[in-house]
Structure formats: structure tokens, C-alpha cells
Amino acid sequence: MKLEIVPDYAELSRRAAEIVIAECRKRPQIVLGLATGATPIGMYRQLVQAYQRGRVSFSRATTFNLDEYYPIAPDHPHSFRRFMHQQLFDQVDLAAERIHFLRGTAADVERECSRYEAELEAVGGIDLQVLGIGENGHIGFNEPGTPFHLKTHKVALTEQTMRANARFFGSLADVPRHALTMGICSIMRSRKILLLASGEKKADALAAALLGPVTEAVPASVLQLHPDVTVIADKAAAQRLA
Numbered sequence: 001m002k003l004e005i006v007p008d009y010a011e012l013s014r015r016a017a018e019i020v021i022a023e024c025r026k027r028p029q030i031v032l033g034l035a036t037g038a039t040p041i042g043m044y045r046q047l048v049q050a051y052q053r054g055r056v057s058f059s060r061a062t063t064f065n066l067d068e069y070y071p072i073a074p075d076h077p078h079s080f081r082r083f084m085h086q087q088l089f090d091q092v093d094l095a096a097e098r099i100h101f102l103r104g105t106a107a108d109v110e111r112e113c114s115r116y117e118a119e120l121e122a123v124g125g126i127d128l129q130v131l132g133i134g135e136n137g138h139i140g141f142n143e144p145g146t147p148f149h150l151k152t153h154k155v156a157l158t159e160q161t162m163r164a165n166a167r168f169f170g171s172l173a174d175v176p177r178h179a180l181t182m183g184i185c186s187i188m189r190s191r192k193i194l195l196l197a198s199g200e201k202k203a204d205a206l207a208a209a210l211l212g213p214v215t216e217a218v219p220a221s222v223l224q225l226h227p228d229v230t231v232i233a234d235k236a237a238a239q240r241l242a
């Protein structure tokens, strides 16, 4: 595992974008695994700028997003799909047919999860997966206690995660209680993983994930078992790693 500690969020965003850009240039037909949340917003901004300056193209790239609330309409102001359109998809040259998302309106959840796994398999898996980390150590919406062997599945969000996400919805009551997420097993199959952590609130989770035992109680700790992980943390998030 490679750990890069950077001074602040701006530098984290710049470094993360540089890694994504370098991988996209190496392999224009790259399969990217993408994350939502506050952490990658700066990275997406950098990617959009790089695209506008002609430094990177996504015209042959494929994307899979990690997770989506359930139930939620795709055009709901706080759906992850809408977030991705605003932050990235609508501003770069990604082909609509190569953007993959879990459908928060799917009637048959099991079928939806199998569809997603089949699509992942059909493109040969993810080349570069971007991850954030939850305050409770979750990755995607794989909450503490999620078995490592699970593929894409439906989860009940923990109270802590719903509270953390209430800032986007305005009130806790409006946060969906479930989500669909790629599982730990799906994530671990990615060839390369980039984990981003910013801010003091992530310090305990990051220390537990990187320095603690590999345990389902801290989902991100599974990354210790992956052969190609880069962690970029700002100083605030890295403060308990010493």
C-alpha cells in the first residue's frame, strides 16, 4: 500500500486527479470505478479542467459508480446519479452508453445487482477504483459488519451514515434508509484502488483501516489485502497514522 500525505484538500484533489489522468492516458479504454460524496468533488473539478485544457479525454472510457440510494429516482436532486452528472459526466466527453449506474428505482433488487455484476464482468472489471472512506470505515455503502465476500447488494444504512448524509438532504427524515452498493468482493477485484481521505473526521477511520487488524468491523481495512492501493490523505485525516 502506498500512502501519500498531502498538506490539504486542494493538494489531495490535484494529486488524485493526476493519478486518474495518468491512468486514462496509459489506457484510453480504461474502466473507472467512481465514488460520490464530498471528498472527490475537488478531484472531479480538476478532471473537468484537465479535460477542458485538452490534457485528458474520456471518450473511450467506461465508468461504474459504487453505489446509489434505494429507493431514489435518477433525477432526484440528491441521487448519486444526478451528483455525477453535475460534477463530471455532463462536463466531459464520456459516452452515455458507457456510464454504468445502479438503478435506485429497480423493482427487482436482486436482478438489478446481478445485472450490475454481469456488466462489470462483461467489460473485464475495473481498472482504477476511486474510494472515499466513511467516518465508520465504510467503503461504498459497505457498512461495518458487511461480509467481505459480498458482491453488489442492497444495504440498510446505519444511523451514523444517514446522519452524515443528512447534510445533503437537508433533514435526516429525507435520507433514504437503504442503498445498493458494489460489495467488498466487487471492489477488491479492481486492478488498482485510490482511497481518498480528507479532514479530521476521517482520522480515526483511516488509522483503523490502515494500521488496525483486517476486520469486517472496519470495511476499509480489507484494502490491506489488495496488491495495488494508493491512499491519499491530507494532514488532518492522517493525524493518527504516526
Ligand code: PGA
Residues within 6 Å of the ligand: 036, 037, 038, 039, 040, 132, 133, 134, 135, 138, 139, 140
Ligand atoms: P464523504 O463520504 O466523501 O462525503 O466524506 C465518504 C464516504 O462516506 O464514503
